[in-house]
Amino acid sequence: MTYCKRGTEGLIYLEDGTLLHGCGFGSSGVKFGEVVFTTAMNGYPESMTDPSYRGQIMIITHPLVGNYGVPEPQFRNGILQNFESEQIQIEGLVVTEETDPSKWNSSKSLHQWMSEQNIPGVSSVDTRLLVKKVRTLGSMMGVIASGVSVDDPAGYIKARYDEIDFTKFTSPKSPIVHQNDSDQLIVLVDCGVKHGILDELFKAGFTIVRVPCKSTVDEIMNYSPKGIVFGNGPGNPNILKDLVKTFSAVMEYKLPTLGICLGHQVATLAMSGNVRKMKFGHRAINKPVVDLTTNRCYISTHNHGYGVYKEDVPPDTQIWFVNPDDGVVEGLAHKRLPVITTQFHPESRPGPNDNTWIFQKFRKMVIKNEGN
DSSP, X not given: OOOOTTSOEEEEEETTSOEEEEEEEESOEEEEEEEEEEXXXXXXXXXXXXXXXXXXXXXXXXXXXXXXXXXXXXXXXXXXXXXXXXXXXXXXXXXXXXXXXXXXXXXXXXXXXXXXXXXXXXXXXXXXXXXXXHHHHOSEEEEEEESSOOSOGGGGOOSOGGGOOTHHHHSOSSOEEEOOSSSOEEEEEESSOOHHHHHHHHHXXXXXXEEETTOOHHHXXXXXXXXXXXXXXXXXXXXXXXXXXXXHHHHTTTOOEEEETHHHHHHHHHTTOOOEEEEEXXXXXXXXXXXXXXXXXXXXXXXXEEEBOGGGOOTTEEEEEEOTTTOOEEEEEESSSSEEEESSBTTOTTSOOTTTXXXXXXXXXXXXXXXX
């Protein structure tokens, strides 16, 4: 029998019937979600607070999680410097071993943090087995429980991940302004943007107006922006019909536009391309992408379960980046309009920093457009 240091039992269930019992930590309770995995060895505070993970149960493949604890939130210019949002976004966490922290800036343990935010966790389970299941069968729904008895875990799955619009949980209810010294104002359509993206845009010299995901083109253009950013966010882009229409309408203004992650997918749909569910997605901080304009390879951060393939690319666009491992299109550039996209996260919190130059490229596009 497994010894549980917190005296709490837990379980993780996959909809294919796999059921593993382990040790519970974090909050007591039961939650369901799409089961996915990340191969990142560090950065669990950033990953767990990334709004793109909303509705998902995260498996971390690195065996020890919690070593450096959780720091106090640090804000600069209204932007978090050490988290990607103000709260944990995942539904639950699965690790091989949950550890106590030992670091100078740790304010609490992973267990305490998750307890405070009502997030259950399970440790002392075979994460290799779980990841092999997901890689073989694809991402699937699952149930996680900590500190409670569950007789029929399958009965807790109330909906399919692909059918839920999670942006209503991660998008702000009203506009948020990050005022910079520059008069270069951009609008960011916020469906659940990472604060690392906000930070890079602010450092690029922009005043940022974050508008709700459901904003209309008239509401966006009312700010007279010099550029538009469609950021990352959770869920299935194919059900975000209004957002796709908004992107199409924004393109009519011929403003410099940058799409990141979900924004890349929405741009693809708006330009008459296709986006498909991937078998198990890309979630890591060490994924290669090749810039086809220079043939240079960069290491990048990813968090996506939907992808654009070469046969899905919209007309009037050219492939900018591609993943050499599986051929997924990682970036597009419009042939006539100032529209660029990246599927990966160019700000790359918690690292690497190979791709922050993309924000400077966007800034140059804005400056060039102002001069026309």
